[in-house]
Amino acid sequence: MIGWIQGLLMEKQPPALMINVNGIGYELEAPMTTFFDLPATGEAVTLFVHMVVREDAQLLFGFSSKQQRELFRSLIKVNGVGPKVALAVLSTLSAEELVQCMVNDDVTQLCKVPGIGKKTAQRLLVEMKDRLTKEFGDVVLESNRPDGAPSQEQDAIAALVSLGYRPIDASRVVKSLDKDLSSEDLIRQALRHLSGNVL
Structure with a gap:
């Protein structure tokens, strides 16, 4: 199994690229997010690889x-999503x-990806939500911290996650509360919600 590849970038024509490794040209396909990171042709490049x-x-x-590759691997585990569709998701x-x-639960945004209709988008949400939260919890937390977001929200979410709650649940509950509350009050009220004792 090939885990990564290092060599000279010989060709790049989305989605295909070719890397010269000790005189052997390896053909790969990659999402646009990877193409944006590629050097000029003739320069050295290192890529993480998934082999089918x-x-x-x-x-x-x-x-x-490595994160892109792991997302790709998670995507192709979903019924009806093959490598081509997974590349389209990561390109979009x-x-x-x-x-x-x-x-x-943004079905509309997922449907903007070429090759994904409403049913596939809904399947992605159902099958990947918990998996992404477990495997990419740090991304979930980061994606809920736009510039200017109240620090008390960030602190409360981080505290709840440290107590064992899923990032997705912690973020959802904290963001539903009064944004003027202190971190301590946000945590207290969120714990009431999460334990089912909503006042």
Whole structure:
């Protein structure tokens, strides 16, 4: 199994690229988010790789970060989502935007991805939401911290997560509360909500 590849970038024509590794040209496909990070042709490049072995082909998919590759692997686990659709998702949405779609149940945004209709979008939400929260909880928290977001919200979410609550639940509850509350009051009220004792 090929985990990563390092060599000279010989060609790049989205979604395909070719890397010369010790005189052997490896053909890969990559999302646009990876193409944005590529150097000029002729320069050295290192990519994380996912390999797909089929009866009629051996396919390599390249990613500029390990996180992109893990998101790709999570996507292709969803029924009805193959490598091509997964590449389209990662070409259209950044990792943060994808996780934010899951947090907000944003079917509309997912449907903007080529090859994804409403049913596939809904399936993605159902099958990936918990998985993304577990595997990319740091992204979920980061995606809920836009510039200028009240620090007390961030503190409350972080505290709830440290207590064992899922980032997606902690963020949802905290953001539903009065934004003028202190961090301590936000935590107290969020705990009441999360424990089912809503006042």
